[in-house]
Amino acid sequence: MSMKDLQSALVKGMIGRREFMAGAMALGATASTASLFAAQAAETPQKGGQLKVGFQQGSTTDSLDPATFNNDFMFAIGYAVFNGLTEITPDGKAAGELAESYEATPDAKVWTFRLRSDVVFSDGSKLTSADVIATLNHHMSEQSKSGIKPLLAQISAMKAQGDHTVVFELESGNADFPFVFNDYHLGIRKAVDGKIDPLSPIGTGGYTIEAFEPGVRALLKRRDGYWKEGRAHIDEVEILAIADAAARLNSLMTGEVDLIDRPDLKTIHLLKRRPGINIHTQNGTLHYTLPMHTDTAPFDDVNVRMALKYSIDREELVEKVLQGYGAVGNDQPISSSVPYFNAELEQRSYDPDKAKFHLKQAGLSSLDVTLHTADAAFGGAVDASLLFSESAKAAGINVKVHREPNDGYWSNVWLQKSFSASYWGGRPTPDLMFSAAYAAGADWNETRWKNPRFNELLVSARAELDQGKRAEMYGEMQSICSNEGGAIIPMFGQYVSAMSDKVKKPAAVTEMWDLDSQRFIERWWVA
Template identity: 25%
Template sequence: MRSSRLNTLALAASLLALGAGGAPAQDRDTLRLGMQLEPPMLDPTAGAAAAIREVTYANIFEGLVRIAGDGSVVPALAESWDISEDGLVYTFDLREGVTFHDGTPFDCAIVQFSYERAVAPESTNAQKGLFEPIASTECPDPNTAVVTLSQPSSRFLFNMAWGDAVMVAPGTAETNKTTPIGTGPYRFARWVQGDRVEMTRYDGYWGDAPAIETLVVRFISDPSAATAAMLAGDLDAFPNFPAPEALAQFENDDRFTVAIGATQGEVILSLNNSRAPFDDVRVRRALAHAIDKNAMVDAVQNGLGTPIGSFSTPASPGYVDLADAYPFDPERARALLEEAGAAGASITIHLPPPAYARRGGEVAAAYLQQVGLNVDLVPIEWAQWLEQVFRGYDFDATIIAHTEPRDLDIFARDDYYFNYDSAEYKETYQRYLAATDPDEQAAIAGELQRILSEDQPAVFLYVLPKIGVWRAGLEGLWTNQPIPANDVTEARWTQ
């Protein structure tokens, strides 16, 4: 009885503190960070889910180079590099004294293993195409890696900064899915599936030690629960806050900081171009005319987001604003559907768990039904989306944000889930890769965007905003998100 009474009093005191604008005392050695999606695994070289990189990028795993918060490519495990005049040979000077979390030394042999593993026929790397230009990786000495390309690739260095290009050791590569071992400032502690991943500071890290000793990443899929967890002090930060409609609560509360930034994520209504009725470009254009993108941004993102008309964002070099290429025009949409013989067609939209997808599906369905289409919304979990839609190509349409930066290459692939096949696009993309002058490359990027706008292999909706909410006194988290990552290496408590 006495124990129960003490517990009740303790709970009452806690609630009174919250009501007075307080929160549970914060351990300044710990950062509790929230994410909406739990990754299906923890190896960024073996899975497509952005959530894998959001947990591990720069924290557990590192590549030769990395992308900083401002979008620039900066040194990581390579402290410098040299590029030959013909653009074919990259010579990387590797950092000395680097070890993996299990003590395995990092040297050129690791680089050779990591890149050769990525391009191998049996590779499961979701971005295998990034490594296709590599003709060979050689080790003149342990601290030098010489990567020779089969043809110049203006994007090679940027691509090697992606999470898919991190370094892995031969002895642990096969177990990284559940027990990741990298060279980063944090070492994996444990994964309580369905709840959280825990990391601790790696004392043997080659660089500056992070200020935060323990990182706990909690997975909270429901936007209302995410809001409640932040308000209750159960979390310190939610870098990609899933409930924009709740922002006013945080903006008017001096316990919190709200940071609105941009991502490289294009939210699109992906269409299966090999399946009727989407194998007819008139139907795809009809869908683009049928949806009011500005109204969708208002309904789904509380007005935060930039409508787009092709597969690029304003932060990307060579961006062309094509948002008005298909103005909201239900009459034009009906006419195109009638012309294509698709009036009254039935379609299914598979919706993965993120709030933007589930809410966006409801908005899209309402607009498509207004032009005479029969729409069935099917919510599915993330693992099923990856298996059925992304890998199995078994879908009509889906709403998803492609968050990787400057990823125009996905429409040039022979085998990708939306089954788009354009010889013109592929030829133009090869010119884009070969271009070494930045202005020329930007101009060709514009050509690629115009081809996609004309063909509409997907309905390009808007740029996913980055909505960050964290406790006042926490600094060093990214405002913008140039790559899918929750990089906490610069995070620190200032009060």
């Protein structure tokens, strides 16, 4: 048996690492060299096999319309079936995907994207500039409610230059513009007569949709001849929505599924002891929020918002809800791993006396509010809400916890109720995060917050090419958000998932979002 045969047997699970090491050294390899060969084998993708996934999220209101994507069930499908102009690499950069290259004018106001000429849709038609423009117009139209619409508002004009070049003119310079096209809403769709069919499953990605039951199940099959070399390895992927944490954990332990996201951290010790199951953790931009509608009483008073921010015990939440898989938050969404993080911003902590002071400033001696929550918002959201309710009592604040149904939470509660639970996977740059969730008028501005100074800085920082000045602007924006914004952000979390040891992944993954930024279907493989 050759070293290549040994490596193949290791990858396929025919032999274990111990047998591989013994065989490699019998062939003359040293222990260190054998370990190197083992590591190389573990990172060599293999074609074939099946993968079953159990996701916490998914809703019966889900749709293939990319403008409506708002949960992990759809994000994973979107990235597997469609491609964007760019994708984020493990080192945090925006690399070309459908775009072979891109370049900007010195003021970063005009961007030229050149498309690959070898890309075809799953129906055999070739990708052209018309498909890109029609896809973007779907999100930018006046009637569109797409979550990406605010980020595309900066485009003042776009035009095709032939079949494989698109030129974008922006209202002002934006050095981060290529990052926009990694967004899960912006998988390019096929154009027909200048428009896309938003419900069509035809895409340029490595997989086709064989079955789609919203909020229940999706079945994907690998395309032959996918234009991306070294991607799309698994023959068939089935995604199941399993909202209940106990059911999701049990489905992995019994082998019903091979991978689950967001395991219940209180019971994760059961998985750690289970042979053949691996726990995968990622740092990133994940954060949990309790958004308050700042245009609705009593949350329209900044002192009420500050009282609530001081009445939550962040350390307790990290310890009891995240089981230590995270860190305290400071009521602003930029994580320490993102450029321009403001490390000088004073960390807010639990302080009932300060909470009482702000209540007094608001003319109140006590406060009654209702917090709408469900574990569909994030794993442990109900427990976090109950802990918040207890800690707030010391400040004279009565937080009534109203538990909502998991199904339909994102369509019926989030953005609808004046005080609720939510989470954000974050974005790779401050501009993208602030523009999506904090800019005045953004469809996903979950707090309905409008701060003139903040919005002025948002536009100025986006066009500022001096890195020092940019850092100052984003630092001030984080301070304004923390002290005046409508979101309580008590904690940042690690992404945690659990999987059978048959599931393999590259040594470096993109840590912005869960499961290789939800691109695991294309990038991972099974043994």
